[in-house]
Each structure stands twice: as C-alpha cells, then as structure tokens.
Amino acid sequence: MRGTNVSVMEDVDIAIVGGGPTGLAAGIYAARAKRRTVLWERGVLGGQIALTGVVENYPGFPEGVQGPLLALDMHRQADQFGMETRYDGISSITREPEGTQFILETDSGDAYRAKSVIVSAGGTPVKLNVPGEEAFTGKGVSYCATCDGAFFKDEVVAVVGGGDAAIEEALFLTRYASQIHVIHRRDSLRASRVLQDRAFASDQIEFIWDSTVEDISGDEDVDRVTLRNVLTEERSELAVGGVFIFIGHHPNSELLGALTKLDEGGHAYVNLWMETEQAGLYVAGDVRVDAARQLASAVGDGVTAAIRSEQYLQEHYS
Ligand code: NAP
Helix, strand or coil, rough: CCCCCCCCCCCEEEEEEEHHHHHHHHHHHHHCCCEEEEEEECCCCHHHHCCEEEEEEEEECCCCCEEHHHHHHHHHHHHHCCCCCEECCCCEECCCCCCCCCEECCCCCCCCEEEEEECCCEEEEECCCCCCCCCCCCCEEEECCCHHHHHHCCEEEEEECCHHHHHHHHHCCCCCCCCCECCCCCCCCCCCCHHHHHHHHCCEEEECEEEEEEEEEEEEEEEEEEECCCCCEEEEEECCCCCECCCCCCECCCCCCCCCCCCCCCCCCCCCCCCCCCCEEEEEEEEEEECCCCHHHHHHHHHHHHHHCCCCCHHHHH
16 A cells, blocks of 8 residues: 555645645635645646636526636635645545554655545546547547637537537537537437527537447548447448547546445445545545536535535544
8 A cells, every 4th residue: 555654744634636616615615714725736727617618507607607717716715715736646545554644645756644635536538439539639539629619610520429518518619610410329318408409409510319439530630430320330431620529527536446435437435525434535526426517516515525524623633
C-alpha cells in the first residue's frame, strides 16, 4: 500500500479532491467553517461546467449563466473564505497506519495529512473503442460540442448516443453545423422528453436508428464513419467532418477502490450524507452512486459532504 512511508509535509483539516462544482461548493462551506481546507485539481477548475456554454437550468439564473464564468465565481467565493487551491493531482489516499487521519500523495510527490477527505473527482467520457477514435481525437473526434462545435461551421457531423448529453449537444451543434446525424444503437431515445421534442423539431437533425459506429476514418482529419445496422448487419459509409461521442461517463474513482465499496460501474456507495464506510471519507457528485448528475445536485452533494465533514471534525477533533 502506498502512503505508509512518506514524511508528511502539511496538515489539512478538510481535503477536497476535484475542483468541479461539487468540490468548489464543498470548499465554500468547509473554508467558511474556518477549517483549513485544501482543494486539489489536476486539470481545469469547474469540471464539466468549464466545458459548457450557457447553463440554462441552474436555479436563480433565468437568463442562463456561462458555465466557465460560474466556475470562476464559485472558486473566487471559496477563495475569499480561505480555501487553498493546489493545481496538482492526488495519486493516492490511504489511512494513516496507526491513526485515524488520511494521507494524500500528489502527482508531484508531496504528501499531506488530512482529518477528513471529500472526493469529488467527477467522471470522464466513455469511449466507443473503435478504430480511428483515438487517432482522430482532436482531429474531428470530440467529446464536447460546446468546446469544439464552432470548428464545424457549415459541416455535416455525427453525434453518437441517445441520452440527454447526446441530444443536448446535437441541439447545440445546430448553431454551427449544417446537418447533424444522431446515430443511436436503438430506435428510441433515453433523453428527456423536452430535449427529444426539440431535436425532432429541428430540420438540421436527422436520426439514424439501430446503428453503431464501427470505424472512423479520414486523411488528416475525419471525413467518414462506417455504420453497422444492428438489426440487418448492413454496413454503410457516412461522410462527416466531425464525430461527437456522448455515450456516458466513467466515474473517476480509482483512488477509492481500496478504501470503500464501489458498484459495478465504479461509483462509490454513500448514504444520504455522502458518508462512505470509512469514517471521515465522503464521496460526492458524479463519482457516487445514484447521482442525478446535474449542476445543482452536484453543488448540493458538495454542500452536504462539507457539512457532514465539519460535524465529523467537531465530534473527533473539536
Ligand atoms: P446516458 O444517459 O447514460 O446515455 C448514454 C447513451 O449512450 C444512451 O443512449 C446509450 O444507449 C448510449 N450508449 C452507451 N454505450 C454505447 C455504446 N457503446 N455504443 C453506442 N451507444 C452507446 O449518458 P449521458 O447522456 O452522458 O447522461 C448522463 C447523465 O447526465 C444522465 O443522468 C443525464 O440525464 C444527465 N444529463 C442531463 C442533462 C440535462 O438534463 N440537461 C444533460 C447531460 C446529461 P442506450 O439508451 O441504448 O443505453
């Protein structure tokens, strides 16, 4: 087990792993409770909302709010209360060999001892795992229409998936692409009714049902996909300049496997207080089981975890 021989550099009250909305909301509460709170973020603060355009369904913003701006404001708010931010990844979390605290090791080799830990590490996009996907990532293959849609002005593109993310992003792409083919492996969508209705009403969106993408190809950039109809086994080629893939997310729970129980998909089991089977360890947001995976619920999770974490510190450390 890692973490047993490191010399601890710094003591932290509440360690937060992941700087998306869940972690930032937890940070606001934890730091405002005057606990030494440190948040680690390996990539960009804001998580998925940093990659989003306008968020329309976050309460209190009837005109919508820009995701990246909201993330910056959440961070500024936490910062004002004294939360410290480290732009580094956490590579392991272990329990002190003879104690109750946690040892966190960072990608850059530092070690911290924390009384309580909130893991809010979010998730990463599920890959199709077909030929061409990896090679053309950034050259026509994308997992974020909000980030990359503008590069496909007046082009024909494909969107893979039938959930909320796929349909929402297909709708977003209508701002740029001339035509969007939504390729779905069944003949009905998982996406919510309101999104379905909007997509069916768009004359730029066309559905290709009962089909999967078998291959993504091109020269420098993507120029076509090979489709397989899962009912007839018929294969066909579709000329597209881009392929946007939205077939779900994997929770980033690699740090948790040795500490607490995960479900088959890798989500951590928690109770309604975001408590795990390790006292003092909380898991919140997209990395836990049964998450609604909405911005507002992610924020709520972070708040719940921070309140419980603070109570835990009061009970065990005063
Ligand atoms: P999701 O709801 O799990 O949908 C994934 C879609 O990808 C499904 O249609 C699934 O098909 C398809 N799929 C999965 N594996 C596939 C494969 N290997 N090949 C082809 N297709 C595959 O995931 P999501 O859309 O990312 O949404 C995740 C969560 O976030 C959901 O709870 C969703 O409601 C929420 N969300 C909400 C909003 C919003 O409300 N505005 C926006 C984005 C996400 P099947 O249907 O056949 O399983």
